[in-house]
Amino acid sequence: MTVTASANVLSTEAVDIDSECIGERWKTADEATLARLIAIMAMGQASYAGHILKTLAPAEPEISTAQLRAEAKIKLTVEEPAKTPRGGYPLWQRDGLIFEAISWLAARQAYPGVLLKTPHVSATSQGLDGLMIELKTDKTGILRTTIFEDKCTDNPRSTFLGRVLPEFKRRHSNERSAEIISTAISLIMTAGVDEVTATQFASAITDQTLRRYRASFAVTVDSQDERTKLFADYNRIDNINADQRIGASFIVPPKMRDWFEKLAKQAVGYLNSLDGGRK
Numbered sequence: 001m002t003v004t005a006s007a008n009v010l011s012t013e014a015v016d017i018d019s020e021c022i023g024e025r026w027k028t029a030d031e032a033t034l035a036r037l038i039a040i041m042a043m044g045q046a047s048y049a050g051h052i053l054k055t056l057a058p059a060e061p062e063i064s065t066a067q068l069r070a071e072a073k074i075k076l077t078v079e080e081p082a083k084t085p086r087g088g089y090p091l092w093q094r095d096g097l098i099f100e101a102i103s104w105l106a107a108r109q110a111y112p113g114v115l116l117k118t119p120h121v122s123a124t125s126q127g128l129d130g131l132m133i134e135l136k137t138d139k140t141g142i143l144r145t146t147i148f149e150d151k152c153t154d155n156p157r158s159t160f161l162g163r164v165l166p167e168f169k170r171r172h173s174n175e176r177s178a179e180i181i182s183t184a185i186s187l188i189m190t191a192g193v194d195e196v197t198a199t200q201f202a203s204a205i206t207d208q209t210l211r212r213y214r215a216s217f218a219v220t221v222d223s224q225d226e227r228t229k230l231f232a233d234y235n236r237i238d239n240i241n242a243d244q245r246i247g248a249s250f251i252v253p254p255k256m257r258d259w260f261e262k263l264a265k266q267a268v269g270y271l272n273s274l275d276g277g278r279k
Contacts, residue, residue: 009033009053010102012110017227020235021245024214025222026106028252033059034102035266041101042072042267046118050108061274069271075121076264076271092152095218095260098267099152100129102250103216107132107148115187128179130214133187135201142204145184146212146246147171152260156217157230164215168237171213174206181205213237216248220256 008029015023028034036059037049048062061068075097079088088094100119107116107130117131130148135141149164170176184205188198204210217230231247253259 008109009037010106010109012106015227015249016224017231017247020242021231021247022243023227023231024106024110024216024246024248026102026216026248026250031263032266034105035263036060036270037105038098038101038263039072039076039267039270041104041119042075042097042121042271043068044121046101046104046121049105050116053105053108054112064274069274073268073271076268078261078264091257094264095152095257096150098260098264099216099218099250100150103130103148103150103248106216106248106250115191117183117187128183131180131183131187132214133184135188135191139191139193142188142201142210144210144212145205146214147180148214148216150216152218152256154256156219160215160217160230161233165233165236168213168215172208172211172237172240177206208240211240212244212246214246214248216250218250218252218256218260220252220254222249222251 011027011029013025015025017023037052040049040052040059040061043061043063045061045063051057052059074086074088076094077088078091078094079086080090082090097120104116104119107114111132111134115133115135117128119130128147129150132146132148134143134145136143147168149167151159151164153159171180181202184202185195185198188201189195193201215231219226219230227247227249230249234245234247237245
């Protein structure tokens with residue numbers, strides 16, 4: 001059965017937090033299509049998933065081979081303890097992979113036309129969670145960059161304090177700049193900018209005045225009070241304005257891990273329904 005993507009796979013909106021940062025709230029609007037897009041992204045086709053969102057094309061992969069489907073199903077399956085050969089990943093890694101995909105889809109939907117680093121395709125990948133670049137309309141330089149930290153955890157507050165803020169502070173001090181500049185150059189070139197110009201543009205990546213940070217968490221309870229408690233101390237990333245600090249909340253049902261398992265099973269079910277590659 002062909003399913004066409006709806007205009008809003010996720011609902012995204014601005015919400016209040018406090019005077020130190022701004023907020024975003026995401027909710028699932030079309031769970032069936034979301035599961036399909038996650039399956040497509042697990043097969044390494046995030047860019048095509050973005051095309052589906054943009055054009056409302058049928059939510060089907062452009063490339064579907066038996067090997068790709070088998071790899072994707074392993075990524076979306078929980079296996080604890082690990083076995084040989086591997087049939088899945090620990091729960092926290094599997095859910096983290098799915099949440100990073102959701103974060104990417106939320107950004108693609110809320111900020112059409114931006115340049116986005118594709119999400120990791122391995123549950124064990126480390127490094128930069130996400131990078132969003134907004135070029136000037138005339139493509140003469142970078143207007144703004146946003147660094148993402150996406151966490152699917154049972155302890156969001158302690159994770160924000162203990163992992164997200166320290167990582168943002170390192171980025172704010174421009175530690176590991178080579179990684180982010182390399183990613184930026186590759187992204188900028190996708191906009192039709194030549195290698196030399198893309199490299200020149202990428203120097204703006206280290207400019208704190210053009211920098212934003214977006215910390216996102218899957219949460220089961222949402223209110224301004226809860227958001228304020230979660231994202232308190234965001235001003236430890238200093239010398240920037242409140243609108244350069246973003247706290248994003250993805251609202252899920254009370255049993256968060258059960259919901260992620262349900263979504264993963266829908267994605268695996270979709271992979272099982274595919275009968276071969278289109279190309």
